[in-house]
Amino acid sequence: MLRSAILGAAALALTAPAFAANFVFETAQPVTEKHVIAESVVWTCEGTTCVGDLDRKKASVRICKKIAKEVGVVTALRNDNSELTAEELEACKASAKS
Template identity: 40%
Template sequence: MSALRSIVIAALASMSFAGAASARDVVFTVQIEGAAAERQVIAQNTVWLCEGDTCRARPNHAASVRACRQIARELGGARILAYGPEGGELTADELARCNGDAAPAVTHQAQN
């Protein structure tokens, strides 16, 4: 029974390492308005390779408005048209916030 248990534990451990490796294989794409001025950009400890209006990388972070804003800054304030991995791209609202287009939240004040 001990040998079987060891095999099961080893199999589970190897699957967890494979999962971590495959997560690293997720390719993010950022599409900007216009062409990137640089061929290579570093944002959030990730090297992005750019060609024309598209940059790609394999980051260790999730797609977020914050990460989008940082890549936009590193791309010279470029307007971001799309950001994230295939099937996990930021929404139109998130892209608007990334680009600073989102309207501020309306607060209701009590009237006297």
């Protein structure tokens, strides 16, 4: 019986959805596409703001750089738990699409 419970819990853990947090990024210029793929996420964009569910707990410069390669200068990246600082955003700008 204990073995069945352990196997059931393991199966549930493997099939449970991954942690995903709602992220928002903003850009210096309006994004021309309605949907952008960056960091393996489809972001929905309107003007200079894009929203997407990312399998990360907090914002990072690495994520920002991957987004910037697709859309240009990122002026903000945040979720409910974290937000990039001005210094981190400055580090992200080097990767921005021209």
